[in-house]
Amino acid sequence: MDATTTPATQVATVKLLIGGKFVESKTSEWRDIVNPATQEVLARVPFATQAEVDAAVASAQDAFKTWRKTAIGARARIFLKYQQLIREHMGELAAILTAEQGKTLPDAEGDVFRGLEVVEHASNIGNLQLGELANNVAGGVDTYTLLQPLGVCAGITPFNFPAMIPLWMFPMAIVTGNTFVLKPSEQDPMVTMRLCELALEAGIPPGVLNVVHGGEAVVNAICDHKDIKAISFVGSTKVGTHVYNRATLAGKRVQCMMGAKNHAIVMPDAHKDQSLNALVGASFGAAGQRCMAVSVAVLVGDARKWIPDLVEKAKTLKIGAGIDKGVDVGPLVSCAAYERVTGLIERGVADGATLELDGRKPTVPGYDKGNFVGPTIFSGVKPGMTIYDQEIFGPVLCVAGAESIDEAIEMINANPNGNGTAIFTQSGAAARRFQEDIDVGQVGINVPIPVPVPMFSFTGSRGSKLGDLGPYGKQVIMFYTQTKTVTARWFDDATAHGLNTTISLK
Numbered sequence: 001m002d003a004t005t006t007p008a009t010q011v012a013t014v015k016l017l018i019g020g021k022f023v024e025s026k027t028s029e030w031r032d033i034v035n036p037a038t039q040e041v042l043a044r045v046p047f048a049t050q051a052e053v054d055a056a057v058a059s060a061q062d063a064f065k066t067w068r069k070t071a072i073g074a075r076a077r078i079f080l081k082y083q084q085l086i087r088e089h090m091g092e093l094a095a096i097l098t099a100e101q102g103k104t105l106p107d108a109e110g111d112v113f114r115g116l117e118v119v120e121h122a123s124n125i126g127n128l129q130l131g132e133l134a135n136n137v138a139g140g141v142d143t144y145t146l147l148q149p150l151g152v153c154a155g156i157t158p159f160n161f162p163a164m165i166p167l168w169m170f171p172m173a174i175v176t177g178n179t180f181v182l183k184p185s186e187q188d189p190m191v192t193m194r195l196c197e198l199a200l201e202a203g204i205p206p207g208v209l210n211v212v213h214g215g216e217a218v219v220n221a222i223c224d225h226k227d228i229k230a231i232s233f234v235g236s237t238k239v240g241t242h243v244y245n246r247a248t249l250a251g252k253r254v255q256c257m258m259g260a261k262n263h264a265i266v267m268p269d270a271h272k273d274q275s276l277n278a279l280v281g282a283s284f285g286a287a288g289q290r291c292m293a294v295s296v297a298v299l300v301g302d303a304r305k306w307i308p309d310l311v312e313k314a315k316t317l318k319i320g321a322g323i324d325k326g327v328d329v330g331p332l333v334s335c336a337a338y339e340r341v342t343g344l345i346e347r348g349v350a351d352g353a354t355l356e357l358d359g360r361k362p363t364v365p366g367y368d369k370g371n372f373v374g375p376t377i378f379s380g381v382k383p384g385m386t387i388y389d390q391e392i393f394g395p396v397l398c399v400a401g402a403e404s405i406d407e408a409i410e411m412i413n414a415n416p417n418g419n420g421t422a423i424f425t426q427s428g429a430a431a432r433r434f435q436e437d438i439d440v441g442q443v444g445i446n447v448p449i450p451v452p453v454p455m456f457s458f459t460g461s462r463g464s465k466l467g468d469l470g471p472y473g474k475q476v477i478m479f480y481t482q483t484k485t486v487t488a489r490w491f492d493d494a495t496a497h498g499l500n501t502t503i504s505l506k
């Protein structure tokens with residue numbers, strides 16, 4: 001990552017959180033946090049030193065000694081308070097998020113809200129962290145399980161959901177009795193820090209939640225640290241695979257939710273208007289910067305004739321700064337993201353795909369420096385083209401055609417990614433075939449972005465996920481705990497200990 005060029009005294013600095021205190025980093029390496037609609041520098045984020053990472057882990061290690069024994073009801077009540085504080089600060093959190101990330105204010109509220117749902121889930125821990133018991137596994141012998149916290153856990157989160165994804169991680173880790181070190185995205189850590197302040201206000205004790213900022217060196221320090229027991233990661237396949245390999249080699253439990261190329265099949269019997277509206281929202285919402293965005297539409301049979309209607313609907317979306325009313329598509333997060341996405345559009349043209357709608361260089365009055373790319377649609381896209389083979393992470397929809405549902409399913413299953421998918425159809429039989437045969441984690445039936453609510457677990461198959469257990473739902477309890485089985489036998493011989501065992505029935 002590049003060090004900043006902004007003079008140190010001119011902007012606020014983002015703090016580290018160590019041992020319950022927000023502290024200034026002693027690093028010499030900083031990066032600017034930039035509003036992607038205006039290029040205004042909002043603050044500077046430090047790249048923490050190895051000593052600061054060690055201090056954060058040591059503080060979490062120390063806090064674990066008492067936190068692991070905190071009563072389950074006391075842990076639950078902190079998260080009940082926390083969900084209330086998040087609700088009360090929703091507008092403020094969304095405004096910070098929009099300023100640093102770019103998404104529209106309603107999308108920013110959605111980002112916070114979907115994290116809030118996981119906090120609500122955490123406050124239900126009393127019904128989740130339960131062991132099992134088998135009575136009389138032998139005469140007078142019982143076996144039961146304890147789900148005990150692991151120790152210090154860590155989370156590495158991406159730029160695209162700077163509220164939701166940290167909230168996928170630290171509430172569930174902490175409520176199960178662990179302590180936590182979070183490394184938020186260095187591109188937009190400010191809303192994450194505000195959420196951490198509220199978490200402390202809710203009653204999370206010093207050292208239970210810590211935050212370090214940084215890039216590759218901090219990620220590697222987390223992967224290698226001997227006192228970190230588990231890591232949850234969301235981000236690109238390249239970085240996630242590196243984290244998984246490095247951290248599992250160091251003996252940690254790791255879950256990595258990674259890249260995607262989400263296909264939506266549109267059958268000719270689908271409800272046309274509903275399906276095209278859903279496609280447009282799912283492809284271009286959040287400027288396509290989400291791991292569950294629809295990036296390939298596979299139009300089957302006569303649905304291939306619907307491309308002009310799809311283009312017309314996409315043209316109605318309003319591009320602009322996230323803070324302005326009525327905007328549908330905000331800017332990309334950074335100039336680098338802008339260069340990458342527009343470069344891939346050029347590549348799509350060069351590879352022979354048909355550019356049905358070109359979103360490059362949209363006019364956005366008042367924001368001539370913003371990283372804006374409007375909805376872009378290619379047809380005639382095939383495997384082997386760069387725009388099909390790579391995750392674009394921008395508002396670009398690739399349209400492919402298929403003769404039959406079988407051909408469409410085969411295409412999706414041949415893609416290396418398995419994050420999300422959807423089918424649009426009015427046929428129960430087609431939908432059932434799809435749900436049975438598709439090898440993808442999240443499946444939608446007339447639902448374009450089937451992210452599961454927190455009582456289920458986010459999942460993924462093939463290249464989209466490493467590690468067995470998901471980040472919330474029931475699976476996360478297993479991820480953040482070690483199962484201990486206890487087999488116990490009590491001798492019915494209390495008199496040997498001088499106790500009077502006579503039971504009076506009078």
Ligand SMILES: O=CCC(=O)O
Pocket residue numbers: 160161289290291292293451
């Ligand atoms: O980014 C991952 C999750 C989502 O798209 O909702």
